[in-house]
Amino acid sequence: MQVELVHTTTLDQVPLDGYLRVPSSTAARGPIDAVICHHGVGGKFYTPSFFDVAGDALLEQGCAVLRVNNRGHDDAFLVGQREYGASYEIVDECRHDITAWLDFAESRGYRRVAVWGHSLGAVKTVYFLSVQDDDRIVCAVASSPPRFSHAMYAASAGDAFQSAIRDAQKLVDDGVPEQLVQARVPMQRSFAARTYLDKYGSTARYDYMQHLPNIRKPLLLTVGSLEAGDVSFASLVQDGPAFNTRWSDVECQVVDGADHSYTERTRELWSTVGSWLARATGALSAAR
Numbered sequence: 001m002q003v004e005l006v007h008t009t010t011l012d013q014v015p016l017d018g019y020l021r022v023p024s025s026t027a028a029r030g031p032i033d034a035v036i037c038h039h040g041v042g043g044k045f046y047t048p049s050f051f052d053v054a055g056d057a058l059l060e061q062g063c064a065v066l067r068v069n070n071r072g073h074d075d076a077f078l079v080g081q082r083e084y085g086a087s088y089e090i091v092d093e094c095r096h097d098i099t100a101w102l103d104f105a106e107s108r109g110y111r112r113v114a115v116w117g118h119s120l121g122a123v124k125t126v127y128f129l130s131v132q133d134d135d136r137i138v139c140a141v142a143s144s145p146p147r148f149s150h151a152m153y154a155a156s157a158g159d160a161f162q163s164a165i166r167d168a169q170k171l172v173d174d175g176v177p178e179q180l181v182q183a184r185v186p187m188q189r190s191f192a193a194r195t196y197l198d199k200y201g202s203t204a205r206y207d208y209m210q211h212l213p214n215i216r217k218p219l220l221l222t223v224g225s226l227e228a229g230d231v232s233f234a235s236l237v238q239d240g241p242a243f244n245t246r247w248s249d250v251e252c253q254v255v256d257g258a259d260h261s262y263t264e265r266t267r268e269l270w271s272t273v274g275s276w277l278a279r280a281t282g283a284l285s286a287a288r
Contacts, residue, residue: 001052006066008104010096014079018045018068018101020108023059031281032138034064034110036101040119041189042086045069049118050143050266057270064110070097072120075190083178088192091199091206094124095132102136114277116141119260122221123148123206129219130211139218139280141273144260146186146232148199148206153185156231161185165201168193186232215249218280222272224258224265233260251276 003019010016035058037051045067055065071093076085098115105113113136117125122145129140153161164183171179171193180190186200199206212219221240227233240252253272258265 006104008100010100012093012096014071014084014096016069016097016100018066021055021059021065023062023064029062031112032063032114033112034066034105035114035116036066036068036105038068038070038115038117038121038124039073040121041072042075044073050262050269053266054270054273057274066101066105068101070094070121070124087180087190088178088195090195091124091127095128098124098128099134102134106136111136112138114139114141116143118143119146123208126208126211126219127206129217130214133216137217141220141222143222143269144224144227144233145208145221147208147235148204150200150202150204152231153200157185164196168196172197212243212247212250215247217249219250220273220276221250221252222269223252223254224260224262225254225256226259
């Protein structure tokens with residue numbers, strides 16, 4: 001696989017890296033110039049992913065592929081005096097990352113872009129479309145976004161969750177918001193106190209159910225059927241297929257037999273996404 005290593009810096013001066021794959025000069029051009037792929041919590045642009053298989057298919061359709069880091073890559077990294085990474089990120093700041101990569105894509109001549117996020121990257125994709133959006137985004141895919149619902153986690157995990165929330169709130173109140181808490185819900189991971197509250201606090205700021213009504217361009221959500229046993233994804237497996245009856249621009253499809261990483265179901269995922277892209281972009285082309 002031939003790639004160009006690329007780099008950008010966000011408006012708030014966070015450096016980000018990625019790779020760019022470009023289609024051959026003979027490939028026919030379609031309605032999308034490029035797809036920008038965002039990883040989940042602690043991920044990296046160069047780790048194995050279904051994005052690589054999907055990227056091969058996109059290149060054949062004349063579409064460039066950008067796999068990129070966002071500020072939630074790795075567990076922690078330092079920029080100046082501030083910690084970033086999965087343990088320290090504030091999800092709202094993803095707006096800077098997505099915009100920076102859109103700017104980079106435009107600087108390379110790509111002006112009709114799709115954004116495809118996985119896991120936390122999917123949450124960020126939906127959130128960005130809801131609260132900011134960007135005319136350069138033609139459509140988007142959100143694969144397996146966890147539902148960040150405080151009430152849902154409290155109901156399913158009880159005191160194990162509420163205790164972590166109380167510990168995080170005390171650290172913030174004590175003026176040490178960067179101190180780590182050891183979370184068990186919804187995953188076993190260390191988070192800075194303010195990051196844990198930002199994601200899972202009572203405001204449920206990033207619950208995608210709050211943001212789907214605001215979507216105004218084609219959005220596909222996917223989820224694996226095997227994720228039904230995880231509280232973060234169970235409601236999407238159960239209720240997602242009916243989303244299109246509620247919001248005309250939103251569709252959700254369950255990939256049978258797929259886990260969270262779409263292990264051994266990557267081609268089925270691409271078949272789902274590729275078919276949807278053809279429909280979504282075909283409708284857009286007809287409307288132009």
